[in-house]
Amino acid sequence: MDLTSLTVHELSALLQKREVSSVEVTSAYLKRIASLNERLGAYITVTDVEAIAAAKEADKRLSSNTGAPLTGVPISVKDIFCTAGVRTTCASKILENFIPAYDAAIVAKLKDAGAVILGKNNMDEFAMGSSTENSAFFPARNPWDLQRVPGGSSGGSASAVAADLSAASVGTDTGGSIRQPASCCGVVGLKPTYGRVSRYGMIAFASSLDQAGPITKDVTDAAIMLAAIAGHDPLDSTSVDSSVPNFPGLLSRGVKGLRIGIPKEYFIEGMDSEVSASVNNALDCLKKEGALAVPITLPHTEYAVSVYYLLATAEASSNLARFDGVKYGLRVGAASLIDMYKKSRAAGFGPEVKRRIMLGTYALSAGYYDAYYKKASEVRALIKRDFDEAFKTCDVIATPTCPTPAFKLGEKTQDPLTMYLSDIFTISCNLAGIPGISVPCGFTKDKLPIGLQLLGAPFDEATILRAAYTFEQTAGIRKEKSGL
Amino acid sequence: MPITTKDVLHVADLARLEVNEADAALYTAQLQKILGHVEKLSEVDTQDAGNKATETAGTRVLREDKAVKGMSQDDALKNAPERSDGCIKVPQIIE
Numbered sequence: 001m002d003l004t005s006l007t008v009h010e011l012s013a014l015l016q017k018r019e020v021s022s023v024e025v026t027s028a029y030l031k032r033i034a035s036l037n038e039r040l041g042a043y044i045t046v047t048d049v050e051a052i053a054a055a056k057e058a059d060k061r062l063s064s065n066t067g068a069p070l071t072g073v074p075i076s077v078k079d080i081f082c083t084a085g086v087r088t089t090c091a092s093k094i095l096e097n098f099i100p101a102y103d104a105a106i107v108a109k110l111k112d113a114g115a116v117i118l119g120k121n122n123m124d125e126f127a128m129g130s131s132t133e134n135s136a137f138f139p140a141r142n143p144w145d146l147q148r149v150p151g152g153s154s155g156g157s158a159s160a161v162a163a164d165l166s167a168a169s170v171g172t173d174t175g176g177s178i179r180q181p182a183s184c185c186g187v188v189g190l191k192p193t194y195g196r197v198s199r200y201g202m203i204a205f206a207s208s209l210d211q212a213g214p215i216t217k218d219v220t221d222a223a224i225m226l227a228a229i230a231g232h233d234p235l236d237s238t239s240v241d242s243s244v245p246n247f248p249g250l251l252s253r254g255v256k257g258l259r260i261g262i263p264k265e266y267f268i269e270g271m272d273s274e275v276s277a278s279v280n281n282a283l284d285c286l287k288k289e290g291a292l293a294v295p296i297t298l299p300h301t302e303y304a305v306s307v308y309y310l311l312a313t314a315e316a317s318s319n320l321a322r323f324d325g326v327k328y329g330l331r332v333g334a335a336s337l338i339d340m341y342k343k344s345r346a347a348g349f350g351p352e353v354k355r356r357i358m359l360g361t362y363a364l365s366a367g368y369y370d371a372y373y374k375k376a377s378e379v380r381a382l383i384k385r386d387f388d389e390a391f392k393t394c395d396v397i398a399t400p401t402c403p404t405p406a407f408k409l410g411e412k413t414q415d416p417l418t419m420y421l422s423d424i425f426t427i428s429c430n431l432a433g434i435p436g437i438s439v440p441c442g443f444t445k446d447k448l449p450i451g452l453q454l455l456g457a458p459f460d461e462a463t464i465l466r467a468a469y470t471f472e473q474t475a476g477i478r479k480e481k482s483g484l
Numbered sequence: 485m486p487i488t489t490k491d492v493l494h495v496a497d498l499a500r501l502e503v504n505e506a507d508a509a510l511y512t513a514q515l516q517k518i519l520g521h522v523e524k525l526s527e528v529d530t531q532d533a534g535n536k537a538t539e540t541a542g543t544r545v546l547r548e549d550k551a552v553k554g555m556s557q558d559d560a561l562k563n564a565p566e567r568s569d570g571c572i573k574v575p576q577i578i579e
Contacts, residue, residue: 101559234547241545306522317499324500326574328563337575338500346502354501358492359515361499372522378530385533417517 003028004164005481008073008221009248011167015062015072022062022072026055026116029074033118033165036484041132041140042150042160044079045087046119054116061114069224069248071114076166078157079120080127081107081212082201090203091125091135094323094330094348104201105236106170106212106229113228118166122156125350126320127177127205129153130422133413134352141409142185143482144448148406151181157215158185163484168216168225172202174209175308176401176426179438182215183401183451186440186482188468189215190222193459194433195240197226198233206315207238209308209430219439219469223247226461242459250462251469256290258467261394265301266425272404278442278450279400285474286398286467294394298386303379304428309420310363310376311431316353317360323348355416384432391457396467399425401438401451425453435461439468440477487516 003011003025014020030048037043051074058072082088082100089095103111110117124134132140132155140155142148143163150159154171158181161169171178173191182189190213197212204210214225227248232241260283267276287293325331325344332343349357363372390397403424412419429436434455441452452471456464489505489512496503496511503511557570566573 098563101555101562232545234545237546239545300528303525303528306525309518310522310525321500325565327572329565331565333575335575337577339502340575341500342502345500349501354503355511355514357499357501358495358511359518362487362491362495362515362519365495365498371526375525375528375530376522378533379525379528381533382528382530415517416514417521420518 004032006167007217008070008167008224011073012069016067018062022055022058022116023052025072026051026074026118029118029166036163036165039141039146040143040159040163040165041122041138042156042163042165043076043119044089044091044122044135044137044156047086047117050086051116051118054111058114058116068113070110070228072116073167074116074118075110076118076121076157076160076169077107077110078123078154078169078171080123080172080203081170082203083107083117083120086120088120088203089137091123091137092348092350092353093136094345096330098328100201102201105198105233107201109229110170121154121160121169121171124153124155124352126203126316126353127153127172127174128316128352128356130176130180130419131407131409131412132156132181133409134350136350139409142406143484144186145406148408148448149184151184151406153177154215155181158182158187158189161185161187161215161217162482168214168221170212170225170229171215172210172212173430174205174312175430176423178213178215179401179426179436179451179453180423182438184406184449186449186480187215187217188219188222188437188439189213190226190437190461190465191429191435192226192230192461193435195238196230196435196459196461198231198236198239200233200235204319206312207319208315209312211430219465219472220248220251222437223251223465245462247462247465251466253466254289255286255467255470258291258396258463259294259394260286260291260467261294261296261390261397263296263298263301263390263397263399265298266399271400274444275400275402275404275450279398279452282441282452282471282475283398286471289470289474291467296390296394296397298390298428300379300383300386301428304383304431305420305424307376307379307383307431308423308427309359310372311380313356313360314363314373315360317357317364320353320357352416380431383428387428387432387434396464397455399453399455401425401453405444405448405450429455434458435464437464437468439472441471441475442477443480487512487519
């Protein structure tokens with residue numbers, strides 16, 4: 001049996017029954033990483049020594065029957081989450097040698113649950129990008145076609161999970177960075193409601209939009225991982241103090257009578273024909289299972305990308321001010337303090353990060369604040385209102401996750417605006433703070449995965465998980481593998 | 485509102501980024517294109533939008549203002565590029 005091809009819940013069952021040990025599974029994963037990571041670029045750092053030590057601990061727990069669903073399961077985390085004693089780079093030269101003194105909240109939770117962390121996944125620098133080409137170290141690649149990007153910014157996570165280099169990963173999503181790479185790589189990606197998961201120890205990009213969530217091989221695993229990382233954290237005042245539902249237990253109730261909103265703004269002329277055919281097939285499949293399609297409108301959709309690139313960059317320009325060569329990170333020596341800041345930041349940040357810092361600084365600067373930042377905040381409120389109205393007549397909203405399948409490396413690097421437009425279907429979800437999931441729904445004729453996106457009302461992850469699960473069970477798409 | 489290379493150099497200064505003239509010219513062209521795209525926001529009527537955009541679904545939960553054990557000085561300084569006598573060292577800031 002190929003242990004690395006199993007899902008979290010399949011592995012967990014074997015581990016609990018002591019049919020395999022965590023050390024065996026972890027070793028199988030480390031072996032696969034050693035043979036494939038050079039081609040895929042899915043990990044920046046592999047923590048093999050720590051992983052084997054954690055696996056041994058997990059085996060002790062499992063043999064004394066005190067394990068949890070994740071005990072002994074090898075997973076990975078995006079290199080945006082602080083890990084005590086383990087280098088955390090955010091795929092940036094400025095943090096190349098940064099070793100945090102503490103664990104991010106989600107890392108601590110996963111460790112407490114007994115999960116084995118295999119390493120830190122590649123990403124776009126500071127989560128800024130949609131292709132993982134903005135990693136300061138090396139790009140990640142798509143297991144379905146190594147000439148294509150895995151999406152981004154959590155591209156290393158999606159690539160690792162799709163190629164069986166980890167059983168599951170945790171990524172972050174500011175404008176689509178979990179769902180878009182999941183769609184490109186044919187895996188499941190869930191962005192929870194803003195406030196569902198603590199952001200403590202997750203390196204900040206745009207604090208009003210950032211949210212951590214799972215990238216997994218199937219929907220059941222997404223529910224298990226979300227249950228493990230969700231919940232209030234006193235160290236993040238934006239994490240909401242409400243009880244965490246038993247997500248895995250709520251998957252199998254079917255979709256009979258479920259109202260699926262179909263927003264006309266997301267099914268437009270000129271969309272990739274294979275993407276639209278595949279998504280429409282998925283909707284037919286859900287209708288056959290008893291769901292009802294309801295036409296809805298989200299009238300401010302066309303402004304979402306503009307709103308996002310003003311607000312996210314404004315927040316980033318403020319958040320990234322902390323990287324100044326003083327307390328941690330790269331320092332380039334200079335005679336004056338200001339010159340030290342300028343030289344350290346110039347040497348440490350890549351071009352996309354600099355571009356966004358400058359755009360954000362401009363949007364916030366004297367004379368432009370009203371026209372850009374304030375206006376964008378107001379339009380954001382209207383986008384949120386669109387969703388509030390829509391959820392009065394439907395329970396979930398279905399759209400494609402991406403307008404096209406994964407594109408080729410280098411195809412969009414010369415024109416930042418074209419790259420930004422690849423997030424067109426995922427961004428509104430972050431602006432409204434609602435949950436969204438991408439689930440594989442088919443392939444193009446060139447064997448590139450296509451994703452169906454389901455958006456839910458605030459804190460109603462359970463319903464989008466249930467709809468995604470019903471679709472996955474009926475369609476049987478996941479059984480296909482990339483062949484790597 | 486066209487953005488000029490002078491604007492870009494000013495913004496880079498505000499953002500504490502050293503940018504050379506050639507890069508500034510490239511950034512000017514790229515930012516101009518992005519700003520041209522976001523210009524369409526001006527057509528949206530936001531009179532009754534309010535400014536509630538940053539309100540999130542839940543209410544803020546503040547913890548009790550109670551002292552808890554923090555990080556040790558040694559841990560806090562571990563990543564500092566230069567340090568001396570338990571402090572972070574930076575270039576001279578007072579003449």
